[in-house]
Amino acid sequence: MSKQDVNGDCRASATKPSAVPNTARREIVRALAVAGVGSALGLPFMPTARAEGKLVVGVIYVGPKDDYGYNQAQAQAAAALKKLPGVTVVEEEKVPETMDVQKAMGSMIEQDGASLIFPTSYGYFDPHMLKMAEKYPKVRFAHCGGLWSADKHPKNTGSYFGYIDECQFLNGIAAGHATKSRKIGFIAAKAIPQVLRNINAFTLGAQSVHPDITCQVIFTGDWAMPVKEAEATNSLVDQGVDVVTMHVDSPKVVVETAARRGIYGCGYHANQSALAPKAYLTGAEWNWTTPYTAHVTAAMSGAPMNNFMRGGLKEGYVKTSAYGPAVPDVARKMADGVKGKMMKDDFVIFKGPLKDNTGKVVIPSGTSRVQTDVVLEQMNYLVAGVVGKV
């Protein structure tokens, strides 16, 4: 319970004896908004009632939704939802991971009548989404990322995420064939488990081609730092790195800078091949339409919320970009082979014996950590061959 909520309750019980004054006030505000503003301005999207078979979905992005990256991948799924019958989508871009996101969720629920919210950024989860979930127990909140757990979080919240490290492993195979210096690079925003898992999968993929490949990682410190990302790319090229990939919100700058410096790049989040047709090898892309549609279907039929949704290539949560012209046949064949195995749950990326880059054994010999293993979602190490520190 936050201080604010406690205060609200005190004030309510002190001034009005009725049970739910807050709701009543909200109803009045909404009625006024609908009757006054809606009819006066003739706004077509003002909801008057939550009709059967209709669903309003709210999607909140941390950045611009056409950034060639993380937000664009989410927005593509939101665009797919708009085509479903009975579904209305309301969106808000560039909402910071602060109190602002609570206000955004609040107005989507109160004014637009949204009953399913996709707060898509990592930092929206705690405390913002959890607080709103407590306040609106009938609204479903589906968060993108790996933070939900059954014993800690309410049932009207949940998380969806994709095993995109599978695609990063395939990126690594393409990179392993393309590199001549046997040095590849990874530009990362922050050292959180999802990012580390991608760095490790990319490195392991490249090492499956040549075991002596090293991967130089640079952390920029935040999700969107265009100048720093460009500097990081330049520094890597200066150190002899000839293939880079990244985990930042908008890979545009890295892909373009890499192409200008004459090295290769593997994409992330969305397809960036249009930015560098020759230098783009392949890319790891989200396919959020799958979990979005599942959540919408469940919400419309009244089925209980699936709180923990995960999937990889097989489940259609992630996909790879088409190969660029610089990827040789031998690389395509190898990557396609591994991809085929992944589609049949026949491939394990993280299996023992695996050492981190300080020499410590992180997965003992004989242990296989399959994709669904939640231990992988707490990854806090970089595998041997990665130059960098968490």
Next chain:
Amino acid sequence: MAVDAAQALGLWGVPLAVFGGAIRASTPFIFVSLGECLTEKSGRINLGLEGTLVMGAMGGYGVSYLTGNPWLGVLAAGLAGCLLGLLHGVVCSLPRVNDIAVGIGLMLLGTGVAFFLGKPFVQPRAPILPALHLGAWSSIAQVRAALEVNVLFVIGALLAVLLHWGFVNTRVGLVVRMVGDSADAARAMGYSVGRVRILSTAAGGFLAGVGGSFLSLYYPGSWNEGLSSGQGLMAVALVIFARWSPLRCFFAALLFGGMGALGPALQSVGVTSGYYLFNAAPYVLTLVIMAASCSPRRTLAGAPGELSVTR
């Protein structure tokens, strides 16, 4: 194994990256700080240059995309900045208007309008400015890359010298300084204080707009909404740090650009601990220098007398 062109430089990569970064990343700082220097010399502070920078970045990219000529983009960016500067100058000439408050308003206006108008330009790719290959003499690829210099950088450097010379040796320069140091003296001499300040702010806005076009049209070389990330504000602070001297503005801008490259460069050679601190290097540097050079017993040396912060 490693081919010649991709040979690693090892630790030499760090000073080279800082040097290259200084050249690559400093240009927006140079233009914005020179523009602000000119405005402040006339006795006004325009805090809105962050908005002007973003507006210039968007306008420049948009015009370059629509016309296919990046230089027209640079010009458009300058004119957009000039308009914003003119607005600031005119509004501040009204009685009892605070220039700092107007500046903050214009900062929000500029970024807001740029984001609004810039939506359609996030996806398309505009032609960008060419580079001068000053490193053609070197056989080392990294040195050649570090010496890829944009013409705007050269113009910025010349402009710093020109402004420095102009403030001391030309009639216009002296008038601007007089208006900034003592409005009463300027009035007694028969100059219109308001007009000089409006023109100075408009010219400052022009420069800041050009600085913005460098961001979108050369480095990093694309338009998106996170492009500036506060560089316009840092450049305004940089003017105080440079003690209102155009030449020192230039060197301070180089320092800031170079510091920004330090974090990534150190990580690329394997210095992996403390990267959060190295990434914060430009900000730490500002704090250290400000703390070392401030004194409660005197106003800042070199500050124009009419500035509302020093008055």
